Amino acid sequence: MLKQCLFSPTSLKTAILAALVGYCMPAMGKEGMWLPPTLKNRENDMKKMGLQIPVSQLYNEDGTGLNNAVVLFGKGCTGEVISSRGLVLTNHHCGYGTVQGLSSKENDYFAAGFWAKKDEEELPCPGLTVTFVRKMENVTDKIVTGLADTMNEATRQQLVEVRIKNLEKGYKTATGMDAMIKPYFNGNQYWVILTETFNDIRLVGFPPNGIGSFGGDTDNWMWPRHTGDFSMFRIYAGKGNKPAAYAKDNKPYQTKQFFTINPNGYREGDFTMVYGFPGTTMEYISSYQLNQVYSILDPIRIESRTQRLNAWTKHMQASRDVFLKYTSKRAGIANGWKKWQGEVRGLRINNVVGKKQDYEAYFQGLASQDQNLPYADDVLANMAAKSNAVNDALKADEYIKEAVLGIELIQNAAVLDKMLQVLRAKNIANKNDSLMKLAKGLEGMYKNYDVATDKEVFEVLMPLFMQKNTGYIPTAFSNQLRERGNNYNAWSSYAFSSIAANQEKLKSFAETATAADSNRLIGDPAWQLYNGISKMRQEKITPYVSRYYSDMAYLNRLYMNAQMSLDKQKSFYPDANLTLRLTYGKVAGIDPDGAAGYSYQTNLNEAVKKHNPEVEEFNMPAKLMALHNERDFGKWSVGGSVPIAFIASNHTSGGNSGSPVLNAKGELIGTNFDRIWEGTMSDLYFDEKLCRNISVDIRYTLFIIEKFGGAGRLLKEMDIVKACD
Ligand code: ARG
Numbered sequence: 001m002l003k004q005c006l007f008s009p010t011s012l013k014t015a016i017l018a019a020l021v022g023y024c025m026p027a028m029g030k031e032g033m034w035l036p037p038t039l040k041n042r043e044n045d046m047k048k049m050g051l052q053i054p055v056s057q058l059y060n061e062d063g064t065g066l067n068n069a070v071v072l073f074g075k076g077c078t079g080e081v082i083s084s085r086g087l088v089l090t091n092h093h094c095g096y097g098t099v100q101g102l103s104s105k106e107n108d109y110f111a112a113g114f115w116a117k118k119d120e121e122e123l124p125c126p127g128l129t130v131t132f133v134r135k136m137e138n139v140t141d142k143i144v145t146g147l148a149d150t151m152n153e154a155t156r157q158q159l160v161e162v163r164i165k166n167l168e169k170g171y172k173t174a175t176g177m178d179a180m181i182k183p184y185f186n187g188n189q190y191w192v193i194l195t196e197t198f199n200d201i202r203l204v205g206f207p208p209n210g211i212g213s214f215g216g217d218t219d220n221w222m223w224p225r226h227t228g229d230f231s232m233f234r235i236y237a238g239k240g241n242k243p244a245a246y247a248k249d250n251k252p253y254q255t256k257q258f259f260t261i262n263p264n265g266y267r268e269g270d271f272t273m274v275y276g277f278p279g280t281t282m283e284y285i286s287s288y289q290l291n292q293v294y295s296i297l298d299p300i301r302i303e304s305r306t307q308r309l310n311a312w313t314k315h316m317q318a319s320r321d322v323f324l325k326y327t328s329k330r331a332g333i334a335n336g337w338k339k340w341q342g343e344v345r346g347l348r349i350n351n352v353v354g355k356k357q358d359y360e361a362y363f364q365g366l367a368s369q370d371q372n373l374p375y376a377d378d379v380l381a382n383m384a385a386k387s388n389a390v391n392d393a394l395k396a397d398e399y400i401k402e403a404v405l406g407i408e409l410i411q412n413a414a415v416l417d418k419m420l421q422v423l424r425a426k427n428i429a430n431k432n433d434s435l436m437k438l439a440k441g442l443e444g445m446y447k448n449y450d451v452a453t454d455k456e457v458f459e460v461l462m463p464l465f466m467q468k469n470t471g472y473i474p475t476a477f478s479n480q481l482r483e484r485g486n487n488y489n490a491w492s493s494y495a496f497s498s499i500a501a502n503q504e505k506l507k508s509f510a511e512t513a514t515a516a517d518s519n520r521l522i523g524d525p526a527w528q529l530y531n532g533i534s535k536m537r538q539e540k541i542t543p544y545v546s547r548y549y550s551d552m553a554y555l556n557r558l559y560m561n562a563q564m565s566l567d568k569q570k571s572f573y574p575d576a577n578l579t580l581r582l583t584y585g586k587v588a589g590i591d592p593d594g595a596a597g598y599s600y601q602t603n604l605n606e607a608v609k610k611h612n613p614e615v616e617e618f619n620m621p622a623k624l625m626a627l628h629n630e631r632d633f634g635k636w637s638v639g640g641s642v643p644i645a646f647i648a649s650n651h652t653s654g655g656n657s658g659s660p661v662l663n664a665k666g667e668l669i670g671t672n673f674d675r676i677w678e679g680t681m682s683d684l685y686f687d688e689k690l691c692r693n694i695s696v697d698i699r700y701t702l703f704i705i706e707k708f709g710g711a712g713r714l715l716k717e718m719d720i721v722k723a724c725d
């Protein structure tokens, strides 16, 4: 559907003015991920920055707000509805895991892409859901009434949980919707979120990796960027347009709330918003916790994942079969690995620990003058003491998570432990049934498992763990290694003789085992490793680490409350918690390190220059090259090319992938998919001069759908503004 409209005199005036003054607006970044129902408080600021619609259009309680066009996509991404027939746009990397499940060597959608030419061709995606947020209400009073701030944390938490359960039940009954109550501001506020989840979701369009992950890990978290990181799905509904399990006869979900698309572009300095589900940020933590992330946790994660990824990559490059098995999990592991490198770098260059310390000195000054919050004076000192005391245990815990449990064999051995419990249990009638159920639970994992790859991971991660954790080595580990002459290859060969390394062996064990076979499990090398690490962790690590997290939950709640009560200069917004937020900023370029130079937008000409058929990450599909060579861009041509991506100063985080990027009128101009290297630290510290979110330009999306995918039918159901207004 194409809407006609004319150039309005005001926008013409702005355009002329902009051309005259060269439009060099300062890069105004805006820290903050705001709760949609509180946007009224931001409306003046947003309007000053350029917003042209009332915030009540973005969110309202009568069901007509644009919040009804934003979805939590799967478990950790965002998507936007772009047609009255439930068409959802999100990132390529958000659909990646689902598409892996639908792909095979014969139907390799990563290589070929996928475009449904009619509704009937849209592919059901088992397990995939999308969730709408219909309404949010502040229920703080109902949750914390009568609970003193300084009440013992465990007791308080127990009471809070009971109240949450009861209140959620009440909301469910009263509204017929799903209700979830979540803490905000470190437990100083609570909101109920009323949602509706659809679970018949079908794949509609997916560009091949040569477009959708163009640039791969090399370009990930980087600007300039040339990735067409989008994919499309459709929501199907059952009777009465309501959520229903998959059924062939379900119909496309009908809705009045969907985004209008504006393909007329933007200029530097234009107002933008990102509406979506940021996952986790920790903007208000003390310098002590920040230092833990910076000097303990991030370095361990980077070090361990470097080893694991090297091993995976080697095997994936040698075999398409291993590639298909590991590509989705590799993308997830590599994504964090690279982000943390940017984070550490940003924290270092910008001396963020020092900045936090300065803030703490300022806070301490406020606290010393205050009479009402007796705990404020000591809260930071208490945090310092607790943090320092736990550092060794925290370090070992992180090595266990990233190195030992980075070996899939050891993770899988958890199932052997469960089998052992079954064999030992007195009250289970048909033990083989239970064992077979357990073995079945690993089927999905074996589908994507390659022993040779995992064995190599063992051989690099085990030495790392053993060298770095001398105070925390389980006896089973040192025994097995010593008995194999301290040779890690011999050790791994022994470990992989485990029945957990072989699906057939595991299955036949499950079918035939009797109580006497407990001994086989106890003698299994992988079970011994799993058991050894779990026991050691339970004794020497978990009690300290859990205690620490509980103490910090308490102290962070008090510290947050004290900051909000005493610091009148700041506008506080709650840390991300995978609930719906709106953030706003401006289209703003940057001059990153390297030769690229200043830019805020990229295009297909630049992408083509990066094309390299020898390198998987930069191997652009021949059809796209042909469209480029023939300048066959259709309506999407801008200056002899097609814009691909742009950056803006919106405060986003992981989970905002796939989020709608909106202009001043709330129209869709792009889909968020990343942040730039200089600003990945923004989960801990947002710097408006450095932080930028990266979005796919909607014109590239439309161009690829229409000209590359030949799926122009989809454009017909969209609401696309024709000329600037
Ligand atoms: N960095 C982006 C995000 O955090 C994109 C990740 C997908 N791309 C990749 N090469 N793994 O999710």
Ligand code: GLU
Pocket (backbone or CB within 6 Å): 076, 077, 652, 653, 654, 655, 656, 657, 658, 673, 674, 675
């Ligand atoms: N790519 C990220 C995601 O999957 C979004 C980028 C970010 O972390 O800001 O959510």
